[in-house]
Ligand SMILES: Cc1cc2nc3c(=O)[nH]c(=O)nc-3n(C[C@H](O)[C@H](O)[C@H](O)COP(=O)(O)OP(=O)(O)OC[C@H]3O[C@@H](n4cnc5c(N)ncnc54)[C@H](O)[C@@H]3O)c2cc1C
């Protein structure tokens with residue numbers, strides 16, 4: 001079970017152990033990471049699971065995720081990801097994500 | 103001070119419970135639900151849940167989120183409200199409230215002829231989805247009655263599992279009440295491509311029965327035999343509890359624009375609430391996750407002492423029908439013309455009332471959907487040519503102000 005670090009909006013670092021096969025959003029929700037609201041449950045609709053990739057490698061965003069991000073209102077950066085669209089693998093151990101402000 | 107008592111821990115009630123604390127509400131928060139399952143996302147039940155026998159419900163938030171917010175979760179059914187004494191009856195026990203929030207959702211409409219049949223199911227909550235998933239083990243041929251969102255999502259999922267699926271719809275097209283003809287046509291083609299048989303303009307004459315099972319649906323010219331029937335003909339708000347308490351109801355529990363019912367200190371949110379809608383200019387019941395959670399956040403601010411302001415958000419909704427992602431922003435009420443951009447793989451349909459943009463439907467087209475939400479929120483309407491050109495053009499047009 002890879003450990004993923006989420007940096008909450010107030011700067012608190014939360015180490016979350018994620019299950020391969022679930023989404024990064026699901027792991028964060030289970031651990032009650034502040035700022036991950038995941039209102040649409042992972043349908044790439046709400047952007048309330050938006051994080052910035054701070055450290056680590058993640059597979060490229062697919063069209064649904066990339067477009068949703070591009071046209072979401074605020075705070076999009078090159079490192080932006082919708083964590084509901086990223087499936088956890090063992091290789092992601094050590095990944096650090098910063099919860100995006102809204 | 104007996105705090106806020108919330109009846110119903112669905113999308114609306116759960117959001118309200120945690121938002122109250124986030125808004126600084128200091129009193130007690132009690133969240134009551136008939137089920138003691140940790141509140142979960144309903145949309146996956148008709149999408150991914152059926153396909154995976156091991157799938158678990160997806161919690162809206164962790165149990166620790168309620169604990170951290172000091173929310174007391176209680177299992178039980180509320181059977182009576184005394185608005186004068188400010189008390190509710192919970193499984194025979196009497197509980198006081200300072201403010202009461204009705205977030206009791208909706209329940210599925212059923213066909214009276216099919217009540218009690220053992221192989222006729224519908225889909226609203228986790229128990230329904232588990233029952234359906236179990237029944238699928240023994241069922242190959244499935245008839246879905248109703249070509250709305252839940253019926254079509256389920257049909258696509260079931261066809262993907264190798265079932266023989268037929269959808270019966272009385273209207274001449276699928277999604278007739280909720281989507282444009284261009285959208286319906288694309289959805290119908292996609293379902294047909296998945297092997298789903300579609301019977302439009304269908305009229306049921308009778309049912310064939312074997313004991314407590316329904317074995318066939320009889321139409322005007324032919325009969326369709328089936329192992330299982332899934333009824334998806336829409337939902338109704340359950341207003342009995344509110345009505346018995348003397349709270350004004352119509353199709354739902356009536357509220358003003360601030361989500362307050364006719365009784366002092368009683369509020370209603372989510373699927374059950376019939377609330378004046380800024381786009382429609384009339385009171386409406388809206389069944390969507392966004393409506394439930396945004397109303398919950400709005401009410402949390404009011405109950406935490408913010409000024410009374412009307413609830414006003416751009417509605418949005420989605421439905422995943424097999425490989426199609428249908429997204430709707432706004433309400434097409436009163437719309438009298440459409441602007442369509444169809445580039446094969448993607449579709450965008452703009453509904454206008456005269457020269458005012460009311461709603462945008464998209465298929466596999468998140469860019470247009472996301473920008474449409476911002477355009478609708480601005481209250482402005484882009485020229486037709488900009489809408490036809492695409493999302494980037496709309497974004498640029500919006501930025502020009
Ligand atoms: C299968 C399915 C798929 C859906 N897909 C989508 C989708 O893709 N996108 C979308 O936007 N929306 C979708 N919806 C709609 C969305 O789920 C609802 O709009 C949302 O759940 C409404 O939230 P709510 O809190 O008002 O009601 P609910 O979530 O229905 O919660 C109401 C709760 O109140 C409880 N309750 C009722 N009466 C009592 C009582 N007397 N005492 C105690 N407890 C009580 C019930 O047990 C229930 O848990 C879907 C709905 C279903 C059923």
Ligand code: FES
Pocket residue numbers: 025037038039040041042043044045046047048049050082083084085
């Ligand atoms: S959970 Fe809604 S976009 Fe990721």
